[in-house]
């Protein structure tokens with residue numbers, strides 16, 4: 001039996017179905033992220049675990065105990081908010097000790113625990129500061145300590161880093177993960193930032209429009225996206241329309257060229273599918289093979305697909321160089337990523353180029369799940 | 385710090401440029417505005433202080449000039465009525481706060497759509513004259529099953545109820561503004577997740593952060609209560625304003641003196657309330673602004 005179990009959860013606000021068919025079983029000590037765009041129901045689901053919202057249907061159990069109808073102040077669940085929500089009238093120590101005082105712990109115990117937690121969040125000796133005297137990152141660490149003070153069964157964090165600067169965000173992200181590992185506390189982390197989810201999580205729940213798209217480890221989510229939504233939302237992705245030539249042999253037609261895939265194909269010849277290619281999986285060479293711009297990390301696997309194209313433009317993203325190419329008569333855009341290095345001979349815009357990728361890199365997305373290809377493309381373009 | 389420094393530097397440069405390019409125009413443009421500003425300021429000062437000065441001058445016409453003031457000290461009714469008004473004022477403030485803080489809190493948290501209606505109800509004292517209010521109170525509470533007016537305490541209670549209603553517009557607005565300055569939903573939920581019940585949330589989380597708002601509401605309420613005449617008269621309460629008006633018939637100089645002294649005492653009482661709320665002020669303001 002899982003430690004945190006959500007079964008058949010549904011939440012409606014009037015006519016709006018905020019969350020539907022939500023099932024999740026998290027193990028004790030697991031770090032689970034809810035990842036998805038704004039408005040997909042992450043916060044609502046988290047608030048149902050905390051008890052701030054009642055599910056319209058379904059049940060929630062923590063450590064084998066049904067808490068679906070339990071009041072939030074009876075659940076012993078720790079919550080960290082995007083806005084920190086520290087009590088402005090209390091100093092850091094009183095904020096952290098608030099939950100313990102309610103539990104009527106002796107003062108000496110409270111003081112000891114507060115000191116412990118201040119050390120854990122690297123704010124030793126700052127107990128008498130007030131929230132407004134702290135930076136955003138420090139405030140959020142205090143909020144984390146306050147939630148941890150009560151030794152909650154489950155720790156819930158709702159976009160806790162969204163209000164912080166990029167540098168602090170990354171530093172605090174590591175700190176949260178380290179503390180979570182150290183305490184072994186079951187954690188649900190809500191974010192719309194795929195980088196955060198990929199780095200922190202044991203498992204990620206990718207959500208869209210109130211439904212679960214996929215649950216899996218970061219590795220699974222990134223490398224084996226179950227739906228085109230997941231493929232487009234997590235990481236950058238090239239999504240392209242293709243038609244089946246021979247389903248059993250894995251042969252497809254893309255932009256007038258025949259390519260092969262190792263993914264299973266369902267459908268007769270001539271039926272349409274969407275294929276997905278990660279930009280870092282594509283090799284880029286000049287037509288005569290003299291200039292190798294990008295190498296596919298999957299090279300050496302069962303042969304390669306080749307697509308002639310044209311360089312459209314080039315973007316330096318720091319450690320990565322992103323080349324936008326177009327293929328075929330309809331000039332379908334395809335992004336190619338390669339690591340930056342000083343010897344890189346970047347091709348000029350307009351020059352012809354050849355894209356190469358192994359059949360294993362060519363994912364075929366289930367059309368039946370989320371058929372909207374333009375969404376995926378828009379998402380890919382927005383990331384450039 | 386750095387920001388204001390840069391700004392000052394910027395202004396300095398601007399000022400230097402303005403002066404070297406076209407100093408007369410700048411002076412011309414500024415001086416009429418400055419004159420108007422001073423004129424309005426002096427007009428305002430005169431409007432507020434002339435009556436006080438006039439009252440003071442009038443109170444000195446007694447023979448000997450200070451007798452109006454010494455008479456106050458010898459008049460037990462002065463202290464009794466002013467004390468009574470202050471006590472009624474403080475009780476009114478406490479009841480008003482304990483009614484309106486939970487109401488405004490709950491409306492903001494759970495019934496945001498009811499806000500306009502609640503706001504309208506709290507504004508009713510502006511629409512319904514006190515005379516109507518007091519006759520309503522008397523006709524309802526002067527016979528069984530609720531014979532409030534039959535006893536002294538009952539009448540005082542009615543007076544307080546009336547004043548609580550009069551305080552609604554000021555108190556509710558002040559509290560609502562105070563609540564808007566903080567993220568009550570997150571604060572409430574944070575407290576709940578830590579195990580707190582509603583009463584503790586109100587007393588330990590919401591109230592302390594409303595101090596400044598409650599102070600301004602309390603100021604206005606006290607000022608209204610000390611000056612209110614109609615309701616007190618019809619309930620036959622010996623409040624300060626009633627005493628003051630009666631004094632006018634028998635001792636006009638003393639009445640002026642009493643008016644001035646009570647003015648000062650009311651300010652002292654407000655200062656006392658402000659003192660109670662000091663310390664939290666800067667904290668609340670800064671956090672609220674973020």
Ligand SMILES: Nc1ncnc2c1ncn2[C@@H]1O[C@H](COP(=O)(O)OP(=O)(O)O)[C@@H](O)[C@H]1O
Pocket residue numbers: 013016017018036037038039040041042043044045
């Ligand atoms: N209290 C509420 N009343 C009505 N609709 C709500 C309420 N809370 C959330 N919703 C709706 O539910 C959906 C999911 O919201 P939310 O869980 O906040 O999304 P996310 O956290 O993923 O951005 C949205 O369409 C939102 O408008």
Ligand SMILES: [Mg+2]
Pocket residue numbers: 039042043044
């Ligand atoms: Mg959200």
